[in-house]
Amino acid sequence: xxxxxxxxxxxxxxxxxxxxxxxxxxxxxxxxxxxxxxxxxxxxxxxxxxxxxxxxxxxxxxxxxxxxxxxxxxxxxxxxxxxxxxxxxxxxxxxxxxxxxxxxxxxxxxxxxxxxxxxxxxxxxxxxxxxxxxxxxxxxxxxxxxxxxxxxxxxxxxxxxxxxxxxxxxxxxxxxxxxxxxxxxxxxxxxxxx
Numbered sequence: 001x002x003x004x005x006x007x008x009x010x011x012x013x014x015x016x017x018x019x020x021x022x023x024x025x026x027x028x029x030x031x032x033x034x035x036x037x038x039x040x041x042x043x044x045x046x047x048x049x050x051x052x053x054x055x056x057x058x059x060x061x062x063x064x065x066x067x068x069x070x071x072x073x074x075x076x077x078x079x080x081x082x083x084x085x086x087x088x089x090x091x092x093x094x095x096x097x098x099x100x101x102x103x104x105x106x107x108x109x110x111x112x113x114x115x116x117x118x119x120x121x122x123x124x125x126x127x128x129x130x131x132x133x134x135x136x137x138x139x140x141x142x143x144x145x146x147x148x149x150x151x152x153x154x155x156x157x158x159x160x161x162x163x164x165x166x167x168x169x170x171x172x173x174x175x176x177x178x179x180x181x182x183x184x185x186x187x188x189x190x191x192x193x194x
Contacts, residue, residue, distance in 0.1 A: 022040055022041070022042070022043050022046045023046060023050065024036075024039050024040055024046040024049040024050065025049045025050050025052070025053035026049075028040035028046075033079070034082050034083035035078050035079060035081065035082065035083065035088065037083065038081075038082075038083040038084075038085055038088055039088065042085050042089075044089065045085055045088055045089055045092065048089060048092035048093065048096065049092065051092075051096055052092055052095055052096050052099070054125055055096050055099040055100055056071055056099055057125035057126075057128075057129070058099075058125060058128050058129050058132065059099050059102055060129075074091075074095055077091070078091055104132045104133075104135065104136050105132065105135065106121070106122075106128065106131050106132055106135065107131055107132075107134070107135040107138070108131075110122035110128075115163060116166045116167045117162060117163050117165060117166060117167070117172065119167070120166075120167040120168075120169065120172060121172065124169055124172075126169075126173065127169065127172055127173065127176065130172075130173065130176035130177065130180065131176065133180055134176055134179055134180045134183065137180060137183045137184055137187050138151075138155060138183055140187050140190075140192050141183050141186050141187050141190060141192075143192035144187075144190030144191050144192035145186065145190050151186075158175075158179050161175065162175050162176075162179075
């Protein structure tokens, strides 16, 4: 009897694991097109949809409206796959690769976020975009500013202040925006030949 109960419990756990709801970047209950329905019916494809949304969000926050036009064109092109899961997976993988190649780099490695602040930045696409933008401006200023040791010291001071935000998203956003504005003003007065 104990073995039967244990086996029944184990089967319940396995059944639950395989019946997890599929999560896409959109509400699958509202899926209306053949493409949306295909995404919601395949866990790998839904995962690719989530990855794509994150990759696109970073590119959009970095480059703005220009990336929106290309994304809409890509989405419209998906209709040629209709509900062909292999075609959709190939299209998603190609678009994710394209977006990841375009995106600038963070100022640190999200594979090993060693502080609550870094972990929060890695998990929030708005903060990730702000970090990337700030990092691009910072590197540009370093390249074109003769007294770059002053800029490095100022950046280290800012990073120490940033760490006091811990995981507070609003505090982090405000700090990133203020520092981006400060460095942006300096960047307008320097020239760097990338």
